[in-house]
Amino acid sequence: MSDVSFVRTEMLPEKAPPPTSAGAIGWARENLFSGWFNTLLTLASLVVVYYVLSAIVPWILSPTFSGTSLGQCREMLAAAGQESGHGGGACWGVIRERWIQLMFGFYPSELYWRPIAAFVLLAVALAPILFSDKVPAKLIWFSAAYPFIFPWLLWGGAVWGPISAAAGFVIAFVVYRIVSQSMSDLIGLVGGILVALIWWLVLSGIAVSALDSILPIGLEPVESRKFGGFMLSITIGIVAIACSLPLGIVMALGRQSDLMIVKYLCVGFIEFIRGVPLITLLFVASTLLNIFMPPGTNFDIILRVLIMVTLFATAYMAEVIRGGLAALPKGQYEGADSLGLDYWQAQRLIIMPQALKISIPGIVSTFIGVFKDTTLVSIIGLLDPLGLSNAIRADANWNGIVWELYGFIALLFFVFCFGMSRYSMYLERKLQTGHR
Amino acid sequence: MKKSVFLGALTVAGLTAGAAVAGTMDDVKARGKLNCGVTTGLVGFAAPDANGEWKGFDVSVCRAVAAAVLGDQNAVEFVPTTGKTRFTALASGEIDLLARNTTWTFSRDVDLKFEFVGVNYYDGQGFMVPKGLGVSSAKELDGATVCIQTGTTTELNLADFFRSNNISYEPVPIETNAEAQQQYLAGACDVYTTDASGLAATRATFEAPGDHVLLPEIISKEPLGPLVRHGDNEWGDVVRWSLNALIAAEEYGITSANIEELAKGTNNPEINRMLGTEGTLGEMLGLDAEWAKRAIAANGNYAEIFAKNIGEDTPVGLARGLNAQWTNGGLLYAPPFR
Numbered sequence: 001m002s003d004v005s006f007v008r009t010e011m012l013p014e015k016a017p018p019p020t021s022a023g024a025i026g027w028a029r030e031n032l033f034s035g036w037f038n039t040l041l042t043l044a045s046l047v048v049v050y051y052v053l054s055a056i057v058p059w060i061l062s063p064t065f066s067g068t069s070l071g072q073c074r075e076m077l078a079a080a081g082q083e084s085g086h087g088g089g090a091c092w093g094v095i096r097e098r099w100i101q102l103m104f105g106f107y108p109s110e111l112y113w114r115p116i117a118a119f120v121l122l123a124v125a126l127a128p129i130l131f132s133d134k135v136p137a138k139l140i141w142f143s144a145a146y147p148f149i150f151p152w153l154l155w156g157g158a159v160w161g162p163i164s165a166a167a168g169f170v171i172a173f174v175v176y177r178i179v180s181q182s183m184s185d186l187i188g189l190v191g192g193i194l195v196a197l198i199w200w201l202v203l204s205g206i207a208v209s210a211l212d213s214i215l216p217i218g219l220e221p222v223e224s225r226k227f228g229g230f231m232l233s234i235t236i237g238i239v240a241i242a243c244s245l246p247l248g249i250v251m252a253l254g255r256q257s258d259l260m261i262v263k264y265l266c267v268g269f270i271e272f273i274r275g276v277p278l279i280t281l282l283f284v285a286s287t288l289l290n291i292f293m294p295p296g297t298n299f300d301i302i303l304r305v306l307i308m309v310t311l312f313a314t315a316y317m318a319e320v321i322r323g324g325l326a327a328l329p330k331g332q333y334e335g336a337d338s339l340g341l342d343y344w345q346a347q348r349l350i351i352m353p354q355a356l357k358i359s360i361p362g363i364v365s366t367f368i369g370v371f372k373d374t375t376l377v378s379i380i381g382l383l384d385p386l387g388l389s390n391a392i393r394a395d396a397n398w399n400g401i402v403w404e405l406y407g408f409i410a411l412l413f414f415v416f417c418f419g420m421s422r423y424s425m426y427l428e429r430k431l432q433t434g435h436r
Numbered sequence: 437m438k439k440s441v442f443l444g445a446l447t448v449a450g451l452t453a454g455a456a457v458a459g460t461m462d463d464v465k466a467r468g469k470l471n472c473g474v475t476t477g478l479v480g481f482a483a484p485d486a487n488g489e490w491k492g493f494d495v496s497v498c499r500a501v502a503a504a505v506l507g508d509q510n511a512v513e514f515v516p517t518t519g520k521t522r523f524t525a526l527a528s529g530e531i532d533l534l535a536r537n538t539t540w541t542f543s544r545d546v547d548l549k550f551e552f553v554g555v556n557y558y559d560g561q562g563f564m565v566p567k568g569l570g571v572s573s574a575k576e577l578d579g580a581t582v583c584i585q586t587g588t589t590t591e592l593n594l595a596d597f598f599r600s601n602n603i604s605y606e607p608v609p610i611e612t613n614a615e616a617q618q619q620y621l622a623g624a625c626d627v628y629t630t631d632a633s634g635l636a637a638t639r640a641t642f643e644a645p646g647d648h649v650l651l652p653e654i655i656s657k658e659p660l661g662p663l664v665r666h667g668d669n670e671w672g673d674v675v676r677w678s679l680n681a682l683i684a685a686e687e688y689g690i691t692s693a694n695i696e697e698l699a700k701g702t703n704n705p706e707i708n709r710m711l712g713t714e715g716t717l718g719e720m721l722g723l724d725a726e727w728a729k730r731a732i733a734a735n736g737n738y739a740e741i742f743a744k745n746i747g748e749d750t751p752v753g754l755a756r757g758l759n760a761q762w763t764n765g766g767l768l769y770a771p772p773f774r
Contacts, residue, residue, distance in 0.1 A: 070641060071751075074643065097486050098486055101484075101486060101488060105488070106484070106488040109487075223513075225513060225515065283520070286521055286524075287520075287521055287524035287525075287528075290524055290525070290527075290528030290529075290530055291524060291527070291528055293528070378476075379518060379520070380518065380520075380521050381476055381515070381516045381517045381518045381521050381525075382516075383476065383484075383516060387476055387516070390476055390477045390612065390614070391476055391477035391483055391484050391516070392477070392483075393477065393479075393614055394475075394476075394477030394478050394479050394481075394482070394483035394492075395479070395483045395484075395485065396479050396480060396483075396637070396640075396750060396751040396752060397751075399479045399637060399638075399640070399641045399751070400617060400638075400641030400642070402614055402617075402618060
């Protein structure tokens with residue numbers, strides 16, 4: 001009996017999967033045509049997509065970039081053989097002629113470098129905060145100086161204005177250090193704030209005009225009335241976002257505080273602001289304040305709007321962060337206490353890093369909401385992109401153009417909001433220390 | 437520094453509140469700029485061009501006043517106002533003059549404490565319908581759907597008109613003129629009603645303007661004019677007579693082309709008084725002798741301003757109609773310069 005058994009001594013090489021289950025075909029089979037019902041749905045979806053695109057794509061690809069009026073656009077469309085009716089094609093001439101206005105409003109054109117520089121430097125200033133592991137740590141000093149550079153670049157004026165504003169903080173800090181060492185912390189804090197207020201309200205004005213007469217360095221001032229378009233939206237958005245986060249943290253902590261007056265002040269502020277629509281606050285800023293102030297007082301309209309939008313964003317931010325605080329187990333607070341940390345150390349080292357991480361999606365969606373809410377200022381007569389779209393339509397050449405303007409504005413807003421949203425996802429992944 | 441200015445202003449506010457306003461004219465001269473309230477954009481009446489320069493029929497009134505008072509028609513700060521912010525902006529002193537197609541009504545003049553200094557455009561509410569509807573009079577609109585801007589006097593006028601004619605309608609509320617155009621073209625309403633000047637401007641943007649007709653009925657009086665605050669009569673006089681100078685200039689044939697020549701002196705004493713070669717009219721206003729000359733030279737007389745911004749050769753294409761001189765059967769009638 002021959003004992004010849006067939007035993008394979010080496011593995012067969014892997015065969016490629018059958019073409020019907022690999023590559024594009026395989027993917028399509030698995031995801032699109034995996035059964036008669038799914039096949040049907042896929043075909044129906046394709047039909048819908050085709051109809052939508054066949055309406056939109058020719059509209060977008062209309063050869064009207066050089067048009068100088070709606071009538072001319074229509075002639076160009078007719079010449080190009082496209083249907084010139086309402087849905088026939090876009091009139092992109094309006095964007096070509098007005099996009100700079102939509103970006104900068106009425107800002108003097110020879111000074112466009114200033115807002116551009118302000119926003120480029122903003123990216124530099126944000127880098128150490130947003131991407132702390134990728135840039136030199138020293139850059140944080142620039143971030144600290146940036147809040148003073150930003151208004152100076154946009155509004156112009158003597159260089160001594162922002163310097164003296166910054167000096168107020170330095171003075172407050174010095175006074176705080178000296179007094180708190182000789183007396184108590186609280187007296188130091190109060191004294192520091194008082195001295196800073198005296199500096200800002202009384203002395204800094206004198207110092208600025210004195211320095212300016214000795215050494216007049218500065219940029220050409222630009223009035224707030226000249227601000228408009230996306231520059232206005234971004235300015236309001238950035239200021240509101242940058243101020244509302246720290247203020248919101250303070251409010252959230254104040255709301256959880258054991259100090260009764262602090263607690264009820266914070267609760268009252270948050271509930272009042274959240275209970276009032278933003279548009280009401282803007283009307284207060286634009287009309288009521290005007291009536292309260294004596295005739296002839298010129299309290300900058302954009303400053304008023306900035307304050308109101310910041311207050312509004314702060315109230316929402318405080319509640320988002322309170323959510324993060326509430327999500328922390330009690331053990332974290334007790335652990336911090338057991339380490340002998342005082343209140344501020346515990347907040348800084350234990351509580352806030354965790355609470356803020358939990359709140360990131362909420363914080364970013366509040367940011368995005370605030371940025372989009374800036375378009376409401378068009379209702380009080382500021383020419384933000386939406387207000388400008390109305391002003392552009394009031395030009396007899398462009399009267400009747402709707403979709404092109406709104407589409408362009410929507411696209412730009414989408415870019416900013418999508419960017420913020422992607423960053424928040426990146427940040428969540430980076431800080432992912434979860435227990436999964 | 438901004439903050440110190442603001443807080444300082446608040447402190448000062450407490451001290452000076454209630455103090456009477458110094459003359460607006462002194463303020464304007466000290467500032468070197470006229471703060472003029474305009475709309476955020478209305479075809480033919482006020483709109484910024486691609487360079488951010490404001491142009492339009494109402495804008496020309498601002499420029500004429502600035503030219504008369506400050507000698508420079510570009511010394512104007514245009515403050516865009518909405519229908520909701522315009523009156524507070526004027527009352528609070530944020531603007532010196534409101535030239536924003538605002539209808540002169542009793543309550544605005546008396547109750548809101550403003551002073552309408554004249555009328556620069558006589559408007560009225562009209563109706564636009566598609567030709568295919570086969571309607572030739574607003575009284576045949578029984579049961580029609582009407583696009584109407586909410587919160588305006590046009591809404592009230594419409595209700596009055598339909599009630600007094602005992603016919604019914606269904607309102608389609610809309611917020612802006614742009615929205616109205618879209619809704620009307622999409623067939624969401626049979627009729628669009630707003631001021632006749634606005635209807636003409638809207639119709640001009642249509643693909644086929646001939647397919648739409650404006651009905652003959654004008655159902656309201658909308659005298660639009662510039663206004664100032666109550667109680668500062670010197671300033672009110674300056675604005676009133678700057679406007680009158682534009683209107684009278686048309687009547688006497690003074691145009692931006694021939695004004696230099698006429699300013700050398702003519703046989704017509706009225707022209708001489710206006711242009712400052714005779715009499716002391718400028719001095720009485722607190723201005724120099726050539727105030728009216730500058731106001732007219734800025735953008736021409738009333739007819740020139742009308743023709744350039746909203747006249748029949750522009751896309752808006754309005755006929756003079758009620759806005760012709762009284763000598764031509766219109767309502768424009770400037771009091772004598774004497």
